[in-house]
Amino acid sequence: METMTLEKLAENFQAKIDADIKIEPNDWMPDNYRKTLIRQISQHAHSEIVGMLPEGNWITRAPSLRRKAVLLAKVQDEAGHGLYLYSATETLGVSREDTIDDLHQGKVKYSSIFNYPTLTWADMGAVGWLVDGAAIMNQVALCRTSYGPYARAMVKICKEESFHQRQGYEIMTNLMNGTALQKEMAQDALNRFWWPALMMFGPSDAESKHTEQSMRWRVKRYTNDELRQAFVDATVPQAELIGLTVPDPKLKWNEERGHYDFGDIDWDEFWQVVGGNGPCNKERIEARVKAKEDGAWVREAATAFAEKRKMRENQ
Amino acid sequence: MENKLKFLLRLGDDSMILGQRLSELCGHGPILEEDIAMTNIALDLIGQATNIYTYAATLSTDFNDADGLAFLRFEHQYYNAVLVEQPNGNFGDTLVRQFFFDAFRVPLFQQMMQSKDETIAAIAEKSLKETRYHLKHSSEWVIRLGDGTELSHERAQLAVFDLWRYTQELFHMDDAERELVDAGIIPNLADLRGTWLQTVESVMQTATLQIPENQGFFGAGRLGRHSEYMGYILAQMQYMQRAYPGMQW
Amino acid sequence: MKSNEWPLWEVFIRSKQGLNHKHVGSLRAPDAEMALQNARDVYTRRSEGISIWVVQSALIVASDPTEADALFEPADSKVYRHPTFYDLPDGIEHM
Numbered sequence: 072m073e074t075m076t077l078e079k080l081a082e083n084f085q086a087k088i089d090a091d092i093k094i095e096p097n098d099w100m101p102d103n104y105r106k107t108l109i110r111q112i113s114q115h116a117h118s119e120i121v122g123m124l125p126e127g128n129w130i131t132r133a134p135s136l137r138r139k140a141v142l143l144a145k146v147q148d149e150a151g152h153g154l155y156l157y158s159a160t161e162t163l164g165v166s167r168e169d170t171i172d173d174l175h176q177g178k179v180k181y182s183s184i185f186n187y188p189t190l191t192w193a194d195m196g197a198v199g200w201l202v203d204g205a206a207i208m209n210q211v212a213l214c215r216t217s218y219g220p221y222a223r224a225m226v227k228i229c230k231e232e233s234f235h236q237r238q239g240y241e242i243m244t245n246l247m248n249g250t251a252l253q254k255e256m257a258q259d260a261l262n263r264f265w266w267p268a269l270m271m272f273g274p275s276d277a278e279s280k281h282t283e284q285s286m287r288w289r290v291k292r293y294t295n296d297e298l299r300q301a302f303v304d305a306t307v308p309q310a311e312l313i314g315l316t317v318p319d320p321k322l323k324w325n326e327e328r329g330h331y332d333f334g335d336i337d338w339d340e341f342w343q344v345v346g347g348n349g350p351c352n353k354e355r356i357e358a359r360v361k362a363k364e365d366g367a368w369v370r371e372a373a374t375a376f377a378e379k380r381k382m383r384e385n386q
Numbered sequence: 387m388e389n390k391l392k393f394l395l396r397l398g399d400d401s402m403i404l405g406q407r408l409s410e411l412c413g414h415g416p417i418l419e420e421d422i423a424m425t426n427i428a429l430d431l432i433g434q435a436t437n438i439y440t441y442a443a444t445l446s447t448d449f450n451d452a453d454g455l456a457f458l459r460f461e462h463q464y465y466n467a468v469l470v471e472q473p474n475g476n477f478g479d480t481l482v483r484q485f486f487f488d489a490f491r492v493p494l495f496q497q498m499m500q501s502k503d504e505t506i507a508a509i510a511e512k513s514l515k516e517t518r519y520h521l522k523h524s525s526e527w528v529i530r531l532g533d534g535t536e537l538s539h540e541r542a543q544l545a546v547f548d549l550w551r552y553t554q555e556l557f558h559m560d561d562a563e564r565e566l567v568d569a570g571i572i573p574n575l576a577d578l579r580g581t582w583l584q585t586v587e588s589v590m591q592t593a594t595l596q597i598p599e600n601q602g603f604f605g606a607g608r609l610g611r612h613s614e615y616m617g618y619i620l621a622q623m624q625y626m627q628r629a630y631p632g633m634q635w
Numbered sequence: 636m637k638s639n640e641w642p643l644w645e646v647f648i649r650s651k652q653g654l655n656h657k658h659v660g661s662l663r664a665p666d667a668e669m670a671l672q673n674a675r676d677v678y679t680r681r682s683e684g685i686s687i688w689v690v691q692s693a694l695i696v697a698s699d700p701t702e703a704d705a706l707f708e709p710a711d712s713k714v715y716r717h718p719t720f721y722d723l724p725d726g727i728e729h730m
Contacts, residue, residue: 096715097697120418127412134626134635135453136436139409140429146412147425151677154418158661161643162715167663168640192626192635224660242635249633358414366416368541369477372534373665374639379533380666417641419662419673426676523672530665 088289093219096162104288107281108218109163110179111290113170116156118182119149121355125189126198134192138242142195145235152228159220175360177347182206184264184271186349193246193253193260199239201261201268204306207232208298209272217289240309247313254314261310262318269333270341272299303331389562390503391445392465393572395455396608398438399466402456403616404487405431406623407474416477423523427484430516437512441505457627461616468605469552471615475545478538481527482545485589488521490556493581497573506571525589532593543595550598555605556582642691644670645714646678649686656688664689 075083080099087094094100123146130146133139157167173179184202189195210232213225246257273279273295285291293301303322310317321334343349408428415421439452449455469487474480495517498510531542557579559567566572590597607613626635641663647656659678664670670689679687697714 120413123413123421130409130412131406131622132625134457134630134633136432136439136456138635140432140436143409143412143425143429143432147422147429147680150413150418150422150425151680154422154662154677155660157418161661164715166640227659245634250630252630253633362414362416365414366420366477368535368537369416369420369531370641370665371639372538373530373669374641375534375538376530377666417663419664419677422680423673423676426680519675526668526672530669 088217094217095219105163107290109165112156112160112221114179116153117174119153121181121185123149124355124358125185128189129195141238148231155224155227159224162220182271183344184267186344186352187267188351191256193256196239196242197260197264199235200243201264203235203239205268205271205302208302212292215292244313261315265318269299269336300330303333307331388445389566391442392562393566394438394442396465398435399464400470401431402435403466404470406619410474427520434513437509457624461620462610466607467555468607468613471613476541478531478541478545481524482549485524485528486553488524489582489585491517492521493578502570528589529593532595546595547598551603552605558608641665644689645692646674647688648678
């Protein structure tokens with residue numbers, strides 16, 4: 072029996088990727104591919120879970136029965152999405168708990184947008200419309216990512232996600248069809264979430280060091296700037312349709328390019344927030360750490376009971 | 387107030403306030419799977435409240451839709467049992483509260499399906515299936531906490547001792563309700579206690595938990611007299627409707 | 636390696652009479668009863684399932700067509716190389 076050299080394995084691996092053949096859990100893969108995926112998928116999972124907090128903040132204050140139910144369902148979906156993604160991460164040979172410990176210790180990140188506070192009901196509209204909108208852009212692209220379990224999780228997530236964005240936009244539409252106070256609330260929410268939403272796509276391509284390798288391995292299918300541009304192009308007309316003003320004086324349709332030109336992102340703010348100095352970074356992690364620590368006795372109780380029952384059955 | 391309306395408000399307010407309490411837990415559960423489970427239950431309860439209030443609104447002279455009933459009454463006009471106002475506390479408190487409630491709602495809905503009022507029967511049928519799941523979920527947890535570790539047993543036992551006194555109110559019957567029973571609209575709530583106790587005793591035994599002897603005080607939530615928690619619950623729940631009156635969301 | 640984490644279970648759902656059970660993902664649960672309940676909550680939230688199977692991931696025996704035959708390592712018979720599927724001797728705290 073022939074032993075395959077590392078070069079041959081790597082060659083076969085890249086050939087699969089180039090042919091859009093999925094890589095599955097027990098397939099040979101370069102160490103870096105595995106590490107990159109663990110980081111990317113777990114960060115995606117953490118984002119879903121941490122993302123439950125800014126929206127969960129408004130469930131008890133939702134202004135109608137329908138809005139309360141829809142928000143509950145949305146946040147529950149996010150928990151489910153986190154779970155699908157942890158499930159995909161585990162197929163790479165790492166345990167969920169270890170990735171969560173990494174999150175709590177600041178070794179891995181989650182989407183920076185969730186470090187912003189949700190201050191009014193209109194924020195529920197802005198978050199659903201913009202944040203989920205941005206996420207969808209990213210996620211649809213990832214449905215064709217090279218790693219099987221990740222791609223399948225993304226397909227599931229995408230199916231459920233479109234309702235989230237629609238709900239957010241519906242909230243904004245209702246506000247813009249409402250009273251002066253409601254319109255003001257909606258515009259204020261857009262003012263606070265527009266730029267952070269653009270920052271969700273990450274640093275510019277020039278500053279993004281992992282992009283090239285990730286693109287080659289089809290862990291990423293479009294660059295940050297490509298996705299950001301697509302988001303702006305899709306979202307500006309949605310804002311204008313309901314009478315909202317995007318808070319960017321440099322925003323302008325460019326007929327030649329066929330895209331919107333837009334202003335510069337405040338990269339200082341971006342790096343501050345990513346680095347842990349955003350408005351809510353501390354509170355978000357504290358909440359997650361607390362949930363884990365407060366829950367330890369519960370998890371232990373269930374484990375103890377399972378062991379007792381096994382022993383009883385064996386008698 | 388019309389008897390049927392009052393009963394519906396008692397039923398709906400139970401679902402609404404408990405749903406509100408469970409909504410506070412979102413994102414803070416002991417493990418992701420439980421966050422999803424508890425949110426599921428909250429969603430079911432809000433759904434029940436919506437159905438019940440929608441019917442109640444057709445009988446109400448003060449409010450003409452479910453949202454009005456949900457968000458615009460004053461504290462003394464809510465008729466939920468005081469049990470559902472109790473704070474979430476630790477996971478043991480939450481699940482024991484849930485268990486006591488679910489063990490009451492399953493036989494309640496089972497019997498309510500025979501109501502001569504078609505809408506009430508339909509509400510019961512719709513709610514029964516999900517309530518059975520709730521009961522299974524809370525029972526399994528009470529058992530695991532009771533018969534888990536020493537610490538979990540202690541916490542579960544404390545929760546049982548603390549919450550037992552509030553369960554009596556669930557079986558409250560007054561003249562209004564007796565008339566509804568005679569008319570075949572609702573089951574006799576006091577009679578439900580037998581089934582409830584059977585379920586509770588069985589689970590408590592498996593959970594190695596003791597049932598307290600004292601039967602507790604008579605709660606007055608059914609009469610609109612609530613615990614001190616209710617004010618804060620409503621302050622949060624009603625905030626948007628009070629701060630921005632009369633608007634569409 | 637953490638041994639106090641709940642075991643991992645793989646979940647299979649048959650969404651409609653006449654179809655096969657399909658693998659939909661995994662979840663953590665302390666025992667079979669809770670695994671079934673959690674599976675219902677997580678994977679049938681949109682009424683997607685009528686029959687649920689759960690199996691502890693470590694108990695599944697797998698054969699994947701991989702390059703394993705050609706490697707100097709022995710072929711794995713687990714669904715994937717999860718650290719908790721392997722028993723470590725006592726005394727090895729972290730690996």
